[in-house]
Amino acid sequence: MASLQHPQQTLGEGLPAQLDDAMTSYQWASSFSCGGSLRILPRCGFGTHYGDFTSGKKPVTCPRPIVFWGKGKHTTIDCLWTTTRSWENSLDDLVQDCSPATFGCDGENVFDEKIRKAGALAADFFSTNFNPYDFGIVDTVAQELAPGIVRAGKQPAVERWGVVAELYKLNVYSAPSGMFKPHVDTPRGRTHFGSLVVVLPTDFQGGQLRVTHKGKERVYLDKQWLDLGTIRWVAFYSDCEHEVLPVTTGHRVTLTYQLYVSEHIGGLVQPQLQMPDSKSYPMYRCIEDMLASPTFLKNGGILGFHCAYQYPETFEGTYCYERYPLTLKGIDAVIFAVFQALGLTVHIKPYEVRWISGEIADAKTRLQSLLSAEETASGGLAVNELERYCGGGYIGDEIFGHVKWFNERPITNPAGAGCLADAKPTTWIGNETEVDWDYSFRALLVVVPAFSDRILKA
Numbered sequence: 001m002a003s004l005q006h007p008q009q010t011l012g013e014g015l016p017a018q019l020d021d022a023m024t025s026y027q028w029a030s031s032f033s034c035g036g037s038l039r040i041l042p043r044c045g046f047g048t049h050y051g052d053f054t055s056g057k058k059p060v061t062c063p064r065p066i067v068f069w070g071k072g073k074h075t076t077i078d079c080l081w082t083t084t085r086s087w088e089n090s091l092d093d094l095v096q097d098c099s100p101a102t103f104g105c106d107g108e109n110v111f112d113e114k115i116r117k118a119g120a121l122a123a124d125f126f127s128t129n130f131n132p133y134d135f136g137i138v139d140t141v142a143q144e145l146a147p148g149i150v151r152a153g154k155q156p157a158v159e160r161w162g163v164v165a166e167l168y169k170l171n172v173y174s175a176p177s178g179m180f181k182p183h184v185d186t187p188r189g190r191t192h193f194g195s196l197v198v199v200l201p202t203d204f205q206g207g208q209l210r211v212t213h214k215g216k217e218r219v220y221l222d223k224q225w226l227d228l229g230t231i232r233w234v235a236f237y238s239d240c241e242h243e244v245l246p247v248t249t250g251h252r253v254t255l256t257y258q259l260y261v262s263e264h265i266g267g268l269v270q271p272q273l274q275m276p277d278s279k280s281y282p283m284y285r286c287i288e289d290m291l292a293s294p295t296f297l298k299n300g301g302i303l304g305f306h307c308a309y310q311y312p313e314t315f316e317g318t319y320c321y322e323r324y325p326l327t328l329k330g331i332d333a334v335i336f337a338v339f340q341a342l343g344l345t346v347h348i349k350p351y352e353v354r355w356i357s358g359e360i361a362d363a364k365t366r367l368q369s370l371l372s373a374e375e376t377a378s379g380g381l382a383v384n385e386l387e388r389y390c391g392g393g394y395i396g397d398e399i400f401g402h403v404k405w406f407n408e409r410p411i412t413n414p415a416g417a418g419c420l421a422d423a424k425p426t427t428w429i430g431n432e433t434e435v436d437w438d439y440s441f442r443a444l445l446v447v448v449p450a451f452s453d454r455i456l457k458a
């Protein structure tokens with residue numbers, strides 16, 4: 001019996017539609033990218049930048065960034081520091097020592113200046129004094145994008161989780177036409193979720209970064225003239241399509257990092273960092289009311305949510321699923337967290353779009369079907385089969401035949417389609433080729449007991 005009763009319970013028919021609305025508005029308001037800036041403050045004499053953090057009044061500043069590369073070469077990157085530095089190399093030296101940047105396309109690293117015009121130094125060919133951990137950048141990314149608002153429930157090891165930023169490349173996009181056409185970043189493993197771009201303080205124009213997700217667009221780095229002498233950074237979910245617009249003057253020099261969720265970095269992330277209370281999401285109340293309604297999936301069944309984002313997947317199949325909750329992004333993490341907080345089991349199953357065939361019912365019919373009383377014996381069997389998945393075992397895709405879908409199946413990310421239509425006969429480009437990992441969709445499969453057995457956690 002449902003332990004929670006709300007007045008809305010009698011309005012059973014409208015409840016799925018309310019949840020649908022709450023999910024839509026959350027998606028409109030939620031982040032798939034974030035960014036910030038950091039002022040460079042040259043130091044004279046003694047003293048550190050970190051000491052200032054305690055005052056709470058001064059903005060966080062950072063020292064001039066220096067890049068070291070080649071045999072003893074180095075240059076300080078600060079366009080406001082105009083004095084000639086005879087003891088250093090110039091920015092032009094750095095630009096010249098970069099190799100032409102490639103991108104991944106159909107399993108190969110391809111060089112094609114119609115898609116990407118840039119220079120690159122791989123992380124093992126340079127070093128820098130700039131460290132994004134020092135200025136709260138990684139902490140901010142963890143708070144804004146961290147999929148890890150969800151802890152993987154039963155595992156104590158997951159108490160310490162956090163975000164790791166792995167230095168990947170130095171890139172230079174130079175005038176008159178340095179750019180990178182729309183693409184998604186190549187997935188690099190199960191816990192990979194995003195990309196961080198740090199733009200060093202050179203003087204350039206153009207070179208905005210455009211990131212899109214489900215029709216929403218954010219443009220970063222579009223106010224250079226205000227930002228001379230600052231380091232700017234942008235982080236985004238790497239399955240979201242993005243592009244670097246043409247650089248019209250100067251050199252745009254960036255450090256790029258791969259963002260991973262990590263469970264074992266202890267000191268870097270405060271274990272006491274709280275996940276938001278699941279009850280604070282508007283979806284919580286909708287879901288609670290829906291489950292408390294006797295008309296909602298009366299005889300129980302598997303309620304399916306198609307995830308809004310795509311996730312790295314490898315050929316080995318759907319094992320190691322215990323880590324999946326840590327990497328859920330945005331609304332996907334919220335839906336997972338809410339059902340889990342209410343005491344229901346939620347399984348995360350990757351799939352390819354072609355596995356889930358058939359017509360997609362319109363929203364009204366789909367939501368209405370959740371309130372109809374039919375379906376059952378096979379629903380019960382499927383629930384039992386799904387429970388076997390609990391121990392990390394494999395469950396076949398037949399399960400999808402028993403799922404009652406809440407939302408519509410997503411369409412494949414059209415990354416690069418626009419530019420590649422002219423350039424190459426393919427539909428997918430990444431920032432590097434990668435044969436072992438691909439983006440796949442995921443479904444959240446919620447095991448909903450029959451109303452008579454439903455006990456919700458308060």
Ligand SMILES: O=C(O)CCC(=O)C(=O)O
Nearest residue numbers: 185197209244254256431
């Ligand atoms: O430099 C940027 O703003 C983004 C670069 C990028 O998309 C990439 O390196 O994959």
Ligand SMILES: [Fe+2]
Nearest residue numbers: 184185242431
């Ligand atoms: Fe990219």
